[in-house]
Amino acid sequence: MENTFIYLDSCNTCQRIKGELALPKDILLQNTKEQPVTEEQIEFLKQQAGSYEALFNRRAQLYRGRGLHEKNLSEADYRNLLLDHYTFIKRPILIYKKEAFIGNSKKVIADAKVALS
Template sequence: MTNKIYYLASCDTCRKIIKSLPKTASLEYHDIRQNPITEQELEVLHKLAGSYEALFSKKAQLYKSMDLKNKNLQESDYKKYLLEHYTFLSRPVFILEGKIYIGNSQKNITEVLKILS
């Protein structure tokens, strides 16, 4: 399995994290705005993450504007929204050595840097 990062090129946090990665890191870069995630790719992420909810960003502007926090979302809803709009993917998502790292928490980024160094 290829080491990969799903990110948004226009996201400052993603850009900062990518800049901090070792220059020697061999990663496949996937900009989710230019190249939306396919259902097949989402299935791979889902299998690694254990749920669609784990991949879903509740910080997304659309989450607030669509008033999704007041809806009782099921796994099928999370999947639908993730496929519908890139903003719902918690970013960045790294797949490294068959493991998934979702989001930009300090713990995640420290782990990712350790693996890539």
């Protein structure tokens, strides 16, 4: 898996973290709205996170908009939703040296900084 930073260009948190990480030039920037995550990336990220559900962004407007908060979703449902629309993927995601740092928690960002240094 290639060193990649997956983010949403219009997301202020993603922009802030992108600047905070001071990404090396060899990291591919992937704006998920223009270049949605691939099946290969989803499978790699699932292995790293342990489940598709762990990759799922429940804060996405479509989550409530589609009434998904009222449903009991399976792993297959989460996978399909992640591939269906870019807003469902938790972000940002740094894939660096075959390790994924998923989300914007302080611990994840701190771990990503250590890996990059």
